[in-house]
Amino acid sequence: MRGTLRADGERKRALIYDTALALFREKGFDATTMRDIAKSAGISLGSAYHYFPSKVAIVFAYYEEVQDAHEERVRKKLPRTDGLLERLTLVFETKLELVRRDRQLLGAIGATLVQPGNELSAFSVEGRDFLQRSVALFDAALEPLATTPEARRTMALLLWTAHLGMMLRLVHDDSRGQKRTKSLVSRALTMAVPLLQLAATPMGAGLLAQLRSLLEENGLMPLPEETLSEG
Amino acid sequence: MRGTLRADGERKRALIYDTALALFREKGFDATTMRDIAKSAGISLGSAYHYFPSKVAIVFAYYEEVQDAHEERVRKKLPRTDGLLERLTLVFETKLELVRRDRQLLGAIGATLVQPGNELSAFSVEGRDFLQRSVALFDAALEPLATTPEARRTMALLLWTAHLGMMLRLVHDDSRGQKRTKSLVSRALTMAVPLLQLAATPMGAGLLAQLRSLLEENGLMPLPEETLSEG
DNA sequence: GTCTATACCCGGATAGAC
DNA sequence: GTCTATCCGGGTATAGAC
Numbered sequence: 001m002r003g004t005l006r007a008d009g010e011r012k013r014a015l016i017y018d019t020a021l022a023l024f025r026e027k028g029f030d031a032t033t034m035r036d037i038a039k040s041a042g043i044s045l046g047s048a049y050h051y052f053p054s055k056v057a058i059v060f061a062y063y064e065e066v067q068d069a070h071e072e073r074v075r076k077k078l079p080r081t082d083g084l085l086e087r088l089t090l091v092f093e094t095k096l097e098l099v100r101r102d103r104q105l106l107g108a109i110g111a112t113l114v115q116p117g118n119e120l121s122a123f124s125v126e127g128r129d130f131l132q133r134s135v136a137l138f139d140a141a142l143e144p145l146a147t148t149p150e151a152r153r154t155m156a157l158l159l160w161t162a163h164l165g166m167m168l169r170l171v172h173d174d175s176r177g178q179k180r181t182k183s184l185v186s187r188a189l190t191m192a193v194p195l196l197q198l199a200a201t202p203m204g205a206g207l208l209a210q211l212r213s214l215l216e217e218n219g220l221m222p223l224p225e226e227t228l229s230e231g
Numbered sequence: 232m233r234g235t236l237r238a239d240g241e242r243k244r245a246l247i248y249d250t251a252l253a254l255f256r257e258k259g260f261d262a263t264t265m266r267d268i269a270k271s272a273g274i275s276l277g278s279a280y281h282y283f284p285s286k287v288a289i290v291f292a293y294y295e296e297v298q299d300a301h302e303e304r305v306r307k308k309l310p311r312t313d314g315l316l317e318r319l320t321l322v323f324e325t326k327l328e329l330v331r332r333d334r335q336l337l338g339a340i341g342a343t344l345v346q347p348g349n350e351l352s353a354f355s356v357e358g359r360d361f362l363q364r365s366v367a368l369f370d371a372a373l374e375p376l377a378t379t380p381e382a383r384r385t386m387a388l389l390l391w392t393a394h395l396g397m398m399l400r401l402v403h404d405d406s407r408g409q410k411r412t413k414s415l416v417s418r419a420l421t422m423a424v425p426l427l428q429l430a431a432t433p434m435g436a437g438l439l440a441q442l443r444s445l446l447e448e449n450g451l452m453p454l455p456e457e458t459l460s461e462g
Numbered sequence: 463g464t465c466t467a468t469a470c471c472c473g474g475a476t477a478g479a480c
Numbered sequence: 481g482t483c484t485a486t487c488c489g490g491g492t493a494t495a496g497a498c
Contacts, residue, residue: 463498466496467496468496472492478485480483
């Protein structure tokens with residue numbers, strides 16, 4: 001039966017995935033070999049490669065799951081959260097909590113992201129969707145700001161950049177419970193909120209507009225080409 | 232003779248280095264193997280590893296050279312350059328020009344920099360000197376700003392962060408002559424200068440002080456421990 | 463036709479003889 | 481300090497089990 005086969009395949013894929021993540025967390029990314037994973041999952045090496053084309057592919061699957069979970073948790077709590085600071089804190093801290101224990105994996109992702117020509121970089125077409133989904137969460141958090149959608153989107157992208165900084169800090173943060181990164185986030189947000197509010201006023205409009213065109217030209221912001229589906 | 236021996240060793244090291252860089256530039260970092268390098272330099276694989284402990288070590292030697300060259304060029308021209316925008320442009324564009332053609336190598340550096348526990352990260356003790364040297368150039372460029380040394384140093388560190396962003400953009404920029412990154416730098420600086428001038432006023436002092444303690448706690452800014460050499 | 467076992471290639475890194 | 485031989489692990493190719 002078709003369904004059974006597919007379900008089997010998916011179960012197997014999940015088995016490999018779970019086994020791999022367990023090993024990564026236990027021994028670290030580099031120290032875990034594909035042979036370890038296959039052996040520990042009780043399958044052959046070839047089979048593992050059948051489901052995941054490479055070791056990093058497993059890590060990217062992990063990151064996709066993180067992205068899903070982040071989205072779900074934030075979308076659930078955001079409507080009940082008032083205040084710009086609280087809303088932004090929610091987005092940042094939820095993300096941090098999701099990835100906190102997986103610094104090694106984040107390092108592996110980061111490493112492939114800085115490779116020239118990498119398909120998954122934010123600057124590439126293929127990585128665009130990933131970026132947009134993530135930025136959308138920050139955009140949603142900014143809802144209380146009374147400003148134009150464009151300005152909001154620009155600020156959301158800036159926040160996403162800041163979130164990248166958080167990830168970089170996290171990777172090197174071996175303090176207990178990653179409290180250093182936590183403290184960084186909370187203090188940085190406290191400083192950022194008034195600036196965002198300032199940027200949302202007519203006074204900040206000019207600056208934001210300049211920023212926006214800068215970001216657009218570097219492929220970080222989609223030029224308004226959605227219009228073609230409206231015609 | 233001692234001197235001759237050392238000179239021989241250095242000459243050999245330089246030979247490996249030059250050969251490696253030529254190959255990196257010709258075929259790219261990944262596609263160039265240590266065996267290629269050794270063969271092309273006319274020595275054995277083991278010998279190559281005697282002079283450089285790893286493939287990335289060669290790249291870091293390159294980066295140190297870049298750092299030296301950047302320092303030299305900037306220090307030479309800075310005294311003859313007036314105006315904040317011009318001075319900052321000098322620092323950024325000189326750096327860009329130095330590394331522009333070596334995106335693959337920069338990627339390799341970036342990849343090791345995001346590995347947890349890496350000794351050369353800016354957050355680590357070992358990478359501190361590297362960071363400080365680089366920040367000092369931005370600090371020097373900010374000289375025309377009438378403000379406190381602490382505030383200036385904070386801004387310099389922010390600019391260094393921005394310079395990291397430039398590098399990330401550069402790695403993915405395959406436009407002709409990397410004009411995209413060039414344009415990004417020039418436009419971003421035009422926007423940044425008024426903000427820096429604003430931050431240098433008493434109005435910006437509070438914000439900068441907050442920023443400073445944030446950066447200090449994350450090991451990016453040296454706590455004033457130089458005082459011990461003064462006693 | 464789907465998965466496994468296994469042998470193999472490649473390249474980074476190391477050991478140890480000289 | 482140099483070289484050869486070797487290890488190790490990611491990734492691939494393939495032959496055959498079922």
